[in-house]
C-alpha cells in the first residue's frame with residue numbers, strides 16, 4: 001500500500017543493500033533493555049555453562065580473560081529498527097568456550113542468562129562455527145555497562161535482543177524454550193534478513 | 202499469535218504542543234491493548250521504498266476502536282516529519298500492534314505507581330494514567346515529568362486537572378529551561394518517593410541518556426531493580 005504523500009529519505013545505495021528490511025542506519029549506539037543497568041563487581045563476576053541446573057564449567061573474570069580471544073567487525077540490527085554498521089568487538093567464541101570446557105554442546109538449544117535475570121533462547125547451531133562470542137571489548141575498550149559490559153553475548157546475525165547483555169552464563173535446554181521477549185510475542189529465531197520480529201513473521 | 206499489518210484510517214489530527222501532533226487512528230482491535238504498549242507503523246513510497254518506526258499509544262485501553270498517537274517532530278525526521286506535515290484525516294496508515302509486554306501496567310498490578318517521563322517519553326505513561334483513573338483510581342500514582350518549557354508539556358491541562366481532582370494522583374513537573382527550573386536529580390527523586398511511598402512499580406521513558414540517568418537514580422534511592430521498567434525512544 002502506497003502511503004499518500006510519503007517520499008522518504010532513502011539511504012545511499014551501498015548502505016541500503018546492507019540494511020535488512022524495515023531497518024534504518026544510525027551513527028550513535030542506542031540502548032535497549034527492560035530495566036536499569038545492573039552494577040557488576042568484576043571480583044565476583046562468573047560465567048557458567050550449565051545443562052539444566054547442573055553446572056558444567058565456570059570461569060572467574062581473570063580466567064575468562066585468559067581464554068583465546070577473537071575479533072569481529074560487522075553490522076548489528078536491533079528489532080526497534082536501528083542498524084549500526086562496522087561495530088568492532090572482541091571476546092571468546094562459543095567454539096573456544098566449549099573447547100576450554102572440554103565438552104561438546106550437550107543439547108541443541110540453550111538460554112543465555114543475564115545478571116538482570118534476562119533470558120533469551122538461541123539454538124546452538126546459531127552460536128557455533130564462529131557465529132557468536134561472549135564479548136568483553138567494544139571498539140577496543142571494555143564494554144560500557146549500558147551496552148552490556150563487562151560481558152555480553154554477541155550473535156550479530158540475529159536481532160540484537162538475542163545478544164544478551166550482562167551475560168552470566170549459557171544454560172543448555174532439551175528443547176527450544178522461549179526467553180523473556182520470546183514469551184512476550186517476539187520471534188523464536190529473530191533473523192533480521194527474514195524480518196522475524198514477532199511470532200508468526 | 203501473529204501480528205499482521207493492517208490499514209488504519211486517521212480519523213482526527215490536532216496540534217498537542219508546538220512540536221507534538223496528536224493523531225487518532227481507527228484500529229478496530231478485537232482485544233484491548235495494555236497501557237504502555239506501542240504500535241509499529243510502516244510508510245511506503247510510490248517506488249516501494251518503506252520506513253518503519255514505533256510509536257507508543259497515548260490513549261486509554263478503555264477507549265474502544267481508536268488509538269491516539271502523540272508524535273514529536275524531529276529535525277530532519279523522516280517519519281515524524283511525515284506525520285507532522287503531511288498526514289491528514291482520511292489517510293490510511295499501515296500499522297501493527299499492540300506490541301510490548303514488559304513496559305505495561307494493568308490496573309490489577311496495583312501500586313504505588315511511579316512514572317518518570319522525559320519529553321515525548323510521557324506518552325505511554327499518559328495511557329497508564331488514563332487507565333488508572335478509569336479502572337483503579339485508588340492506586341496512588343505520581344508522575345515526574347521533565348520537559349524543557351511549560352509550553353512543551355504534553356497534555357498539560359489534563360495533567361493539571363488530574364492533579365487537582367484525583368486525590369491519589371500527584372504531578373511533579375521539572376522544567377529544565379524555565380527560570381528557576383531544574384533537572385530531575387537525587388533530591389527530586391527523594392521528594393517524589395517521600396510523597397508517594399515506596400513504589401511497587403516504576404516506569405521510566407524518554408531518550409536514552411534520560412532513561413539511563415533516572416534508572417540509576419532510582420536504584421541509588423533503594424528501589425529494587427526488578428520493580429523498574431524502562432522504555433527508550435532513541436536520541
Ligand SMILES: Cc1cc2nc3c(=O)[nH]c(=O)nc-3n(C[C@H](O)[C@H](O)[C@H](O)COP(=O)(O)OP(=O)(O)OC[C@H]3O[C@@H](n4cnc5c(N)ncnc54)[C@H](O)[C@@H]3O)c2cc1C
Nearest residue numbers: 254255256257271272273277278279280281324434435436
Ligand atoms: C518503543 C518506542 C516507542 C516510541 N514512541 C514514540 C512516541 O510515542 N512519540 C514519538 O514522538 N516518538 C516515539 N518513538 C520514537 C520514534 O520511533 C522515532 O524514532 C522518531 O519519531 C524519529 O523518527 P524519524 O523518522 O522522524 O527520525 P529519523 O529520520 O530516524 O532521525 C532524524 C534525526 O533525529 C535523531 N533521532 C532519531 N530518533 C530520535 C529520538 N527518539 N530522539 C531524539 N533524536 C532522535 C536521529 O539520530 C537523526 O539525527 C518511540 C520509539 C520506540 C522505540
